[in-house]
Amino acid sequence: MKPERSAIDYLELFRTGSWFRALPPALQEKLLRAAVVRTLKAGQHLFSRGDAPNGLHGMVDGALQLRSVGPSGKEALLMLAEPPSWTGEISLFDNLPRTHDAIADGPCVVVHVPKPSLDTLLQQEPTYWFEFGRLMAQQMRTVLLGVDETALLPVSIRLPRRLLHILRNYGDKHGPGSRVIGVSQEQLAMMLCISRQTTNQLLKNLEAQGAIQLGYGEIEILDVEKLRALSTPPEG
Numbered sequence: 001m002k003p004e005r006s007a008i009d010y011l012e013l014f015r016t017g018s019w020f021r022a023l024p025p026a027l028q029e030k031l032l033r034a035a036v037v038r039t040l041k042a043g044q045h046l047f048s049r050g051d052a053p054n055g056l057h058g059m060v061d062g063a064l065q066l067r068s069v070g071p072s073g074k075e076a077l078l079m080l081a082e083p084p085s086w087t088g089e090i091s092l093f094d095n096l097p098r099t100h101d102a103i104a105d106g107p108c109v110v111v112h113v114p115k116p117s118l119d120t121l122l123q124q125e126p127t128y129w130f131e132f133g134r135l136m137a138q139q140m141r142t143v144l145l146g147v148d149e150t151a152l153l154p155v156s157i158r159l160p161r162r163l164l165h166i167l168r169n170y171g172d173k174h175g176p177g178s179r180v181i182g183v184s185q186e187q188l189a190m191m192l193c194i195s196r197q198t199t200n201q202l203l204k205n206l207e208a209q210g211a212i213q214l215g216y217g218e219i220e221i222l223d224v225e226k227l228r229a230l231s232t233p234p235e236g
Contacts, residue, residue: 008033010111011032017086020058027125035114035117038111039108042105049068053092056113057088057112059082059083060109060111061083061107064104065103065187068100077191156230157233159203163212164228
């Protein structure tokens with residue numbers, strides 16, 4: 001996957017994302033004109049936990065696994081970052097090392113806005129800090145909702161919720177309007193902190209109810225309304 005275009009050529013792609021679309025047009029262009037295009041091979045680290053902050057990254061093609069590893073070696077998949085999402089905003093604010101690993105799920109293309117360029121931009125236009133604060137708030141909201149669900153909801157409800165979240169936020173690999181999401185059962189298990197066997201059984205239950213259809217490394221959402229109903233806790 002060789003990049004044949006410069007970062008500014010992906011302006012319209014990034015404008016399909018809610019955060020980037022709401023940025024002042026001048027900031028949109030300044031970010032991408034300061035960015036460089038990078039390619040990653042499957043399994044390659046974009047950055048690792050403990051790395052010094054080096055700027056923001058926007059997804060152009062492929063997917064990044066944002067992962068964390070505990071002291072015992074157990075891994076947790078925090079999320080899949082797909083186009084047109086951005087990552088790296090935490091270290092922009094506190095200037096501390098990276099909090100997790102970002103690993104290419106397959107061949108990837110990203111745009112990288114280097115830290116020196118961001119520092120200069122924010123020194124020249126301090127009002128732009130608000131826009132990056134919105135990005136961090138969006139990411140934090142998603143994380144906190146996930147923590148709530150893990151603590152309060154059974155996995156039979158959390159799994160259809162996660163599928164809907166992926167469909168709504170992470171995009172798909174079959175073009176606009178497609179309901180096929182590129183996520184494996186192993187990845188879902190890591191996201192939900194449950195075993196692969198439990199994940200497989202829950203997915204087969206959803207398939208039997210006509211809500212989804214399982215494929216190799218992907219899941220097709222057949223009935224969004226049914227999946228939404230299954231993700232809603234019973235009243236009382």
